[in-house]
Amino acid sequence: MSLGATSFLGSAGDRLLPLSVPFRFFGAAVLFHLAAWAVLVAGAGELAAFRGGAGPVLAAVHLMTLGVFVMTAMGASLQLLPVATLQGFAAPARINAIWWLLNIGTICLAAGMYLAWHQAMVAGGVALSLAIALYLQLLLGNLRRGGAMAAVVAHGWLAAAALIGLLLLGLILIANQEHGFLADAQRAAVSHMLLAAYGFMGLLAMGFSYVLVPMFALAPMPSDRWALAALLCTCAGLALGLAGTWFGQDVWAAVGGGIGLAGAALYLGLMAMTLRQRMRRKLGPAFIMMRLSWALLPLSLFSGIAWALDLLPDWGAVLFGLWLLGWLLGFLLAILQRIVPFLASMHAALAMKRRPPTVTALTAAGPLAAHLYCHCAALILLSAGIAWAMPVLVSLGTLAGLLGAASFAWFFLLAVLKYRAALKAPSA
Amino acid sequence: MYHDSHIAQVLHDEHLRIIDLMNRLEGFTTGRKAKNAPDLDNAVASTLLADLNAELQGVAGHHFDFEEKQIFPALTAIGDVAIPHMLRQEHDLLRNLSEVMLPMVQKARGDGFTADDWGTFRDLALELVERQITHIQKEEMGLLPVLSEVFEEQQDGELALLFAEA
Numbered sequence A: 001m002s003l004g005a006t007s008f009l010g011s012a013g014d015r016l017l018p019l020s021v022p023f024r025f026f027g028a029a030v031l032f033h034l035a036a037w038a039v040l041v042a043g044a045g046e047l048a049a050f051r052g053g054a055g056p057v058l059a060a061v062h063l064m065t066l067g068v069f070v071m072t073a074m075g076a077s078l079q080l081l082p083v084a085t086l087q088g089f090a091a092p093a094r095i096n097a098i099w100w101l102l103n104i105g106t107i108c109l110a111a112g113m114y115l116a117w118h119q120a121m122v123a124g125g126v127a128l129s130l131a132i133a134l135y136l137q138l139l140l141g142n143l144r145r146g147g148a149m150a151a152v153v154a155h156g157w158l159a160a161a162a163l164i165g166l167l168l169l170g171l172i173l174i175a176n177q178e179h180g181f182l183a184d185a186q187r188a189a190v191s192h193m194l195l196a197a198y199g200f201m202g203l204l205a206m207g208f209s210y211v212l213v214p215m216f217a218l219a220p221m222p223s224d225r226w227a228l229a230a231l232l233c234t235c236a237g238l239a240l241g242l243a244g245t246w247f248g249q250d251v252w253a254a255v256g257g258g259i260g261l262a263g264a265a266l267y268l269g270l271m272a273m274t275l276r277q278r279m280r281r282k283l284g285p286a287f288i289m290m291r292l293s294w295a296l297l298p299l300s301l302f303s304g305i306a307w308a309l310d311l312l313p314d315w316g317a318v319l320f321g322l323w324l325l326g327w328l329l330g331f332l333l334a335i336l337q338r339i340v341p342f343l344a345s346m347h348a349a350l351a352m353k354r355r356p357p358t359v360t361a362l363t364a365a366g367p368l369a370a371h372l373y374c375h376c377a378a379l380i381l382l383s384a385g386i387a388w389a390m391p392v393l394v395s396l397g398t399l400a401g402l403l404g405a406a407s408f409a410w411f412f413l414l415a416v417l418k419y420r421a422a423l424k425a426p427s428a
Numbered sequence B: 001m002y003h004d005s006h007i008a009q010v011l012h013d014e015h016l017r018i019i020d021l022m023n024r025l026e027g028f029t030t031g032r033k034a035k036n037a038p039d040l041d042n043a044v045a046s047t048l049l050a051d052l053n054a055e056l057q058g059v060a061g062h063h064f065d066f067e068e069k070q071i072f073p074a075l076t077a078i079g080d081v082a083i084p085h086m087l088r089q090e091h092d093l094l095r096n097l098s099e100v101m102l103p104m105v106q107k108a109r110g111d112g113f114t115a116d117d118w119g120t121f122r123d124l125a126l127e128l129v130e131r132q133i134t135h136i137q138k139e140e141m142g143l144l145p146v147l148s149e150v151f152e153e154q155q156d157g158e159l160a161l162l163f164a165e166a
Helices: A003-008 A020-042 A056-085 A092-115 A118-145 A150-179 A185-217 A224-246 A250-276 A286-308 A316-351 A365-387 A391-424 B006-029 B043-077 B082-111 B115-142 B144-150 B153-165
Strands: none
Touching: A020 A056, A020 A092, A020 A316, A020 A391, A056 A092, A056 A118, A056 A185, A056 A316, A092 A118, A118 A150, A150 A185, A150 A224, A185 A224, A185 A250, A185 A286, A185 A316, A185 B115, A224 A250, A224 A286, A250 A286, A286 A316, A286 A365, A316 A365, A316 A391, A316 B082, A316 B115, A365 A391, B006 B043, B006 B115, B006 B144, B006 B153, B043 B082, B043 B144, B043 B153, B082 B115, B115 B144
16 A cells, blocks of 8 residues: 555545535435425416516526536535545534525525525525635645545636635625615626636536446547637636626626637537447436536527627527526436435445345336426526517416425435335335 | 546446446346346346456455455544444445345356246346445445545555455
8 A cells, every 4th residue: 555545545535425414405405406496386477577686586696607507516526526536524513504505595586586685695695705714725625635636626626716706796786785886786697607607507507417427328438638628718707707707898798608618518528428338228318418517508608699799689688598498407406316326225235234125126217207308398488588578378387396395305305205115115 | 537546436437347347237137128037048137147246256355355354444544434434334235235146147047037036136136236326426436436535556556466465
């Protein structure tokens, strides 16, 4: 054994977290997913004309981004980063605190946004800042010590930088709601959205794709060189897009979108190559969802560029936001439907002396199929309803989304119940 | 794929071989044709059963024994306890499945499948495929990338030789 190994892998015993840690985050994300669609059903009438400002649409967007995206990203990264970086986390109390603060912060912020209640937004912002600060402390400590998977680690660093930026902008926007000191709050809000979606969440999604997609498909990991080239394009495009948005230079923003498109093309090319080289023939329905989400990434960039260049009618901005969120939501739900039963079966194998349930036995195929149909229906109905100004289609789209979220929650609940039943079975 | 560890590369190549067999087994036991007991007089089916027989008789066992004797103790020594424990549990489970399936495969190679035997074999085969695939996924993600950090170059080479010789 190498001398350095003991110190390098000093906390390697913690690479596998107790199941309750990631599942607490995933369970909360599943509930926030339901809540986001429920709030959007209530605010369906305002969706097509949404241009920012307090109300149900802004609340639903933050329930989705903070409650679903950030919650899932934190839960998944706390379990996946130790495996990717070969460094363990040993901070159960801090992880617990992050979970509570993130939940409380999201609920307060969303309630404040729904009711245009500034104090609740401030309280939410403070709780979220604390949650993010604690998470960053864990994340950066892990990335600093980690030596493996250079491309994943680089994505982690840049996602962390984006997280700091979006947090600061978010806090400024909350303060601006009350004091109105920003010259152009809409440009700041768009910058905040770009940093959140293409920055923090997008970079984490891309980084973890390079680990999870090869693992599930049993394929070679893409080369670090090409993954880093995609990262460079994505970040250069994002930086230019942000500068263009912030300084009101729409051509810069469009060129940034173009560079981001090159990064997306590289990333999607790497994913396509990975899947072409896979050893596992049957990928399962999660990959239908993942491919759909991948299609929405370039679509969001094309619509963003067109919006920046004023090539779209008024509804262009809403459609851009819908496809952008659709990319990330689809990706995360595809990953969740694979890792929830995978982790449960893994922990069952640890806890049981005899045959633990297989991944298939823990996967409720019916609710997942229902979710897939509803998710697709929601995206199509919302896109059509917004573009053709047909409120009835928008309302039906939000209802389809809510039904899909309920199906997904049913899948998650069944996985937990089946896992518990297996542990209690006499053969365990 | 694992340029920095010979033993990781050797184990990875073994995984590729097992995945290929599992893919073939899955193809043989799923779909419309798999509803009835198959005719074993064709080359594809007889080769598959011969390969499966060899695998269940000990090829996979060699892989498992090697990991349990040579790899897992080194990981446990540096504090990585949970992952080797879990992988060892899965090895035991796969060994049990192999023990149950081996006589069925041997009987089928001689006399073919009866309708009842085929139903039981198909269920067990699909369970074997799923457990092998998820086991390999875990090893590919949680075990092989660590090996270059755990073993020095010389020891790494010796382990690769030891695996090939056994």
